[in-house]
Amino acid sequence: MTTASGLPAIRESVHWAVSEAPDGSATLVSLAEAAVEHYALNYSKHPPAVLLEEVRETRALLSTAVAGADHEVGVGLRRQVGWLSALLGNLAYHLDDRAGARTHLTLAGAFGESTREPALTAWASGALAMVATARTDWGHARRHAEYGLQHAPEGLRRAQLLGWALLPTLAATGRTAEADDVVDESDEIMRSAGELPGRFGYDLAEHRLHVAEAYLTLERFDRAADVARESAAAAPAETPAWVAATLVLALAEARDTPDQAATRALDVLDLIPPPRLRATARERLTRLQRVLGSSELAERVRTLPAPIRADGTAA
Template sequence: MTTASGLPAIRESVQWAVLDAPEGSASLVALAEAAVEHYALNYSKHPPSTLHDEVRATRNLLSTVVAAADRETARGLRRQVGWLSALLGNLAYHLDDRAGARAHLTLAGAIGQSTGEAALTAWSSGALAMVATARRDWEHARGHAEHGLQHAPAGLRRAQLLGWALLPTLAALGHASRADDVVSESDEIMRSADELPGRFGYDRAEHRLHVAEAHLTLERYDRAADVARTSIAAAPEHTPGWVAATLVLALAEARDAPDEAAGRALNVLDLIPPARLRATARTRLARLTQLLDPAASGAGAELAERLRALPAPIRTDGTAA
């Protein structure tokens, strides 16, 4: 658990530790690791713009120490800088800054390789695949996913790279048989794997979300809806994962039950403040409005109007909405 004041307090503790040991220390490495864990576990509790500023400030504090630290301490600090860069990449993506996401995630992956942190390399590659998929760059998306799978430890990490990174690309390319193979393999892993919490973890709710989206992409609408419902049931209410699964369900229902689909989306907009609405949710909402006919659906017309009035996540002057 954390509070709004608990978030900057983590950065302040790192600042005091740097002042206490400007040349670095084993304690500072341990604190940096704890800070990464805090940010990862509480990722969904804060607006992305707020968390972005805190993670950036903490990374900058650590960067002032690396050059003066001994070799082992510097390596430990660089690993945590890599994980913080991975967080920044994901936050940039959720703020609709795809170019910034690529920059941060590329750095994270490079640090993962130079420090021997295989899990960081794998996760960063998966996130880069996600960014490439969002811009419909299937060649790079698949390349990043396969690179991540080469580095992913067996078990849950492999399931994560399969479901999160490779599956969306295969579905988008229409490789239904290969996509089904990936679902089968990752489902088998998930049946016996222990879930990992937090931004760098993976659980059954998230896995079912990616499977549902793959079925949606392959135009298997009934299967997409069924799997999306299992994701909704497994996700805590009103969290970003719950929002994502709810909107995937709405997309799957849009053709046969447009009013119900629009109603689900309107409920999301009623419950989630704009600052907490990730760019991924906004993209799904935009897709839904394109599928609905506002002239034929009062709820569809209301949804289109609500989306037009929704403030952008970042204003034109670069500040958070």
């Protein structure tokens, strides 16, 4: 667990460690690893704009120590800078800054390769596939997904790249048989591999969310609804994972039970403060109000403050 005041305290500890070892040290590498773990495990507890600022400042602190570090320490610090860049890319994406997300994630992937950290290379590639999918660039999405799968360690990491990165583009391009094969393989891995917490991890709630979205894309609405319910049940209430699953469930229900779908969406808007609504949730809400034609939902979505104001400050 963490608190709002505990979040900047992590960055302050990194600052003190850099002050003690401005040319880097094994201790600083260990502290950087702990900071990355903290941010990853507590990713969903803070508004994206708040966490982005903390991760950015921590990355800047580490970068000052890289230049003077010896080879082993330098590799360790650059590896953590890579993971922090991956976090920044995901945070930018959740703030609807897709160009920024691509920038940070490309850097993360480069650090993954130069420091020989295949899990980082795979994860960054999966996130780049996600960004490409969001702009319906299916060619790049598939290439990023396949590149990530080439580097992903066996087990949970492979399931993650299959479900998160490859499955969406297969569904979107109508490759139904291949999508079904990916669901079968990733489901089998999930049954035996367990779960890994945090932003860089993978769990049942996230996996079932990606499967539900694929079924939604393939217009298998009943199956999408069933799997979305599984995802929502596996996620803690009112977390971003729960919001995502609830809105995918509403999209799956919109055709046959529009009033119920609208109620689910309005419940989300009543429960979740706007700064905590990720761009992905906002996009699902927009899709839903277009499908439903609900004037109340349309007005609630229209009046949501932008995650980033015109002057660049967080809402």
